Amino acid sequence: MxxxxxxxxxxxxxxxxxxxxxxxxxxxxxxxxxxxxxxxxxxxxxxxxxxxxxxxxxxxxxxxxxxxxxxGEVSPELLELLAAEHDGLDRQMTDLRDVRDRLHDCITEARGHHRTASPS
Amino acid sequence: MxxxxxxxxxxxxxxxxxxxxxxxxxxxxxxxxxxxxxxxxxxxxxxxxxxxxxxxxxxxxxxxxxxxxxxGEVSPELLELLAAEHDGLDRQMTDLRDVRDRLHDCITEARGHHRTASPS
DNA sequence: CTAAAACCTGACGCCGACGTCAGGTGCAAG
DNA sequence: CTTGCACCTGACGTCGGCGTCAGGTTTTAG
Missing domain, CATH: 1.10.1660.10 (Multidrug-efflux Transporter Regulator; Chain: A; Domain 2)
Structure with a gap:
């Protein structure tokens, strides 16, 4: 190609x-x-x-x-790198989930507002 | 301050x-x-x-x-924006999880290798 | 064979989130 | 009053992941 x-x-x-x-x-x-x-x-x-x-x-x-x-070849020092990167991604995911959920709350709350006020 | x-x-x-x-x-x-x-x-x-x-x-x-x-103030058009951003974050999370798991596999597999070869 | 695509190697441009330097001001302490 | 630090406003520098233009070569279609 x-x-x-x-x-x-x-x-x-x-x-x-x-x-x-x-x-x-x-x-x-x-x-x-x-x-x-x-x-x-x-x-x-x-x-x-x-x-x-x-x-x-x-x-x-x-x-x-x-x-x-x-x-699948890997050396111990690169193993460290991979683990570190993995942890970094985990933290990113956590932050990301928080922000997403926060937005989700805002969204659903807003939807509730401009429908017919409070449901329950 | x-x-x-x-x-x-x-x-x-x-x-x-x-x-x-x-x-x-x-x-x-x-x-x-x-x-x-x-x-x-x-x-x-x-x-x-x-x-x-x-x-x-x-x-x-x-x-x-x-x-x-x-x-919590929100207008319908901004609601759209929030939902779109939310979806984007969701996709990011999915990709991220894939890559992370892929790395995880590599790591665990490598750990198995340089321990005492195959376990089972 | 020839024209047009597709490819090549530089090299400069861009955008976003700041770092950093220059030259001047505010403010608290002795 | 003066020293000195924290603060101010420009304005230019940087880095990464390309976009893009310039000027030349190779491959393909007719």
């Missing part, structure tokens, strides 16, 4: 894929003309990268955790 | 507080000398703002949802 096709299938820009390569998140081989060649699995990998970005992880972290999505 | 004290108690920089004011997230009165004066509740408000930022919300959105944390 060439870069345009991967971009289209993964729903990202060509520029993004080149950027991922520069950040060493996504590797490619080159054909004789110098154009990038990707295996089929690249699309899935790009989707994973996108999800990791969407969670708020920076390139550096993604670069370090990506290998484990492929193989 | 003056700005330095609020900053210290909330654990943010003075610069951040001035920025919040510029973004209309945090209001202050001025004393005759032109210095900012904050009520005691400001510290809690700043903490809330920080949590909203940490969840990934931009200033614009925070500016719009903050009023509901104070009063």
């Amino acid at each position: 060439r870069i345009g096709e991967v971009a289209a299938k993964a729903g990202v820009s060509v520029r993004a894929l080149r950027y991922y390569e520069q950040q060493e998140l996504l590797h490619s081989t080159r054909n004789p003309g110098g154009q990038r060649q990707y295996p089929a699995g690249a699309v899935e990998r790009v989707r994973l990268i996108q999800r990791l970005y969407s969670v708020g992880l920076p390139s550096r972290t993604i670069r370090e955790v990506l290998p484990f999505a492929d193989s | 003056r700005i330095g004290e609020v900053a210290a108690k909330a654990g943010v920089s003075v610069r951040a507080l001035r920025y919040y004011e510029q973004q209309e997230l945090l209001h202050s009165t001025r004393n005759p000398g032109g210095q900012r004066q904050y009520p005691a509740g400001a510290v809690e408000r700043v903490r809330l703002i920080q949590r909203l930022y940490s969840v990934g919300l931009p200033s614009r959105t925070i500016r719009e949802v903050l009023p509901f944390a104070d009063s």
Whole structure:
């Protein structure tokens, strides 16, 4: 596959894929003309990268955790990193849930208001 | 309270507080000398703002949802906004949980490996 | 063979949440 | 009064994840 096709299938820009390569998140081989060649699995990998970005992880972290999505190989020090990141995500989730619930309360309360005042 | 004290108690920089004011997230009165004066509740408000930022919300959105944390006043169109934001957070949470679990699997699997090989 | 797509490598632009520096003012203490 | 710290207002710097333009090459369609 060439870069345009991967971009289209993964729903990202060509520029993004080149950027991922520069950040060493996504590797490619080159054909004789110098154009990038990707295996089929690249699309899935790009989707994973996108999800990791969407969670708020920076390139550096993604670069370090990506290998484990492929193989299960792991060293003790990277184990530490993973655990730390895991804890960070847990805290994020807690905060997020709080805020969401707070909004939910506001919403339901407001719905109650502009319906017919208090129900029970 | 003056700005330095609020900053210290909330654990943010003075610069951040001035920025919040510029973004209309945090209001202050001025004393005759032109210095900012904050009520005691400001510290809690700043903490809330920080949590909203940490969840990934931009200033614009925070500016719009903050009023509901104070009063319960709400208009139908803002209700829409809140619901949309709520859905967005839900999706974020789902993605986040997936990634976290994936990491968790890697971690536990790795722990099993470098202990004494396969258990069962 | 030729025109058009698709691709390539720089390199600069942008936006948001501040950091930071410059140059001036307010205020409490000795 | 003066020292000194906390405060003030600009205004420019930074970083990350790309968008985008410039100028050239490769591949594909007719």
